[in-house]
Amino acid sequence: MFEKVLITDEERQMFPKWTVLDEDLADVDPVLAEQVLESRLEFFRGDISRTDYWHDPEGIDVIADIQYVDDGTRAHRLDLYLPHDSVVRGSKTTPVYIDIHGGGFVYGYKDLNRNFCTNLAKQGFAVFSISYRPAPETDFLGQLEDTAAAFRWIREHRDDYPVAQDQVFLTGDSAGGTLALYMTAVERSSEFAEKIGIGQSGLSVAGSALISPLTDLTSYLALCGFDAKCEFGDARLVPIIDCIAPMFFTRLFDRGAELADLKTMAEEVDFPSVFINTSSDDFIHVESLKLATALVAAGETSNCTIGIRIRARPSATCSRCACLGWMKARRSSA
Known part of the structure; x- marks a missing residue:
């Protein structure tokens, strides 16, 4: 099916460690499927270059692959990472973060x-780390529904673990930052939750740390009138988000374009403390600035912190180091 896409045997062996490859693309339009696969390969090849530096620090207990939806699928699992001393003490005071991974919504x-x-x-x-279904298996609202289901599971089961029971903090990078932004709005505003059609979990979100988030979706909603066959010429020259937009954002568009308007969101949602991290290497850094501008204009000055790394290479590592400082500060004030 993908004769033009070159994948080595080594890549095929490595892919399943953290992502889907092409198992979900059999029934997808061939042009769109090829674009998704090319994007997954590009993301993967960037990540594989960093794996030599990945490690689990000592003193961390891992509870892996918990099904938050009982359907047996990999996309509906979460992990819990705990400091070992929290497990030994057994007290329910360890502050909680929920992390939502990125990957262009497809990876x-x-x-x-x-x-x-x-x-x-x-x-x-x-730290609860959650998976969700990638596009084109589902759309943007489907990913929010998955995330909301994970949040509900955490609320219903957190008493089983030595973690704080009163509030949580959210974090996410890139597409995960987008989902974290929208879930912050859902959990902090019953009106927004009702409009977008995503049920609140009951978790109290005390802060959100967004790393290189895609925040302004209005231009993508404008593409929802197109046929979902990637009518943009050579698909390989088009960002994946533009190519999937016609199918990916249609349900959000149908529920109201104002749901993607940052000004409206900032004015209507009672946002908690928000940390937005970007860098000079961040190709979507303008998205962070758009969100910060909207929050400040809405009077959220005291709650909005922007971290900008001017010479951050590699950006993911440095951005996350900066983000950790904010997280630790929030922990002390929690």
Whole structure:
């Protein structure tokens, strides 16, 4: 099916460690399927170059592959990373982070962020890391529905673990930052939750750390009138988000374009403390600035912190280091 896409045997062996390859593309339009596969390969080849630096620090307990939806699928699992001393003490005081991985909405499972999550746990946090269905298996609202289901599972089962029971913090990178932003809005505003059609979990979100998030979806909703066959010429020259937009954002578009308007969101949602991290290497850094501008204009000045790394290479590592500082500060004030 994908004769033009070159994949080595080694890549085929490595892919399942943290992402789907092409198993979900058999019934997808061939042009769109090829674009998705090319994007997954590009993401994968960037990540594989960093794997030599990934490690689990000592003193972290891992509870892996918990099904938050009882359907047996890999996309509906979560991990919990705990400082070992929290397990030994057994007290329910360890502050909780929920991490949502990125990957252009088409790539990755929770395992992609294991290195980040274990090192975050090393700072004294309990970290739930969640998977969700990638596009084109589902759309944007489907990914939010998966995330909301994971949040409900955490609320219903957190008493089984030595973690704080009163509030949580969210974090996510890239597409995961987008999902974290929208879930912050859902959990902090019953009106927004009702409009978008995503049920609140009952978790109290006390802060959100967004790393290189895609925040302004209005231009993608404008593409929802197109046929979902990637009518943009050579698919290989088009960003994956533009190519999947006609099918990926249609349900969100149908529920109201204002749901993607940052100004409206910032004015209507009672946002908690928000940390937005970008860098000079971040090709979507303008998205972070758009969100920060909207929050400040809505009077959220005291709650909005922007971390900008001017010479951050590699950006993912440095951005996350900056983000850790904010997270530790939030822990002390929790």
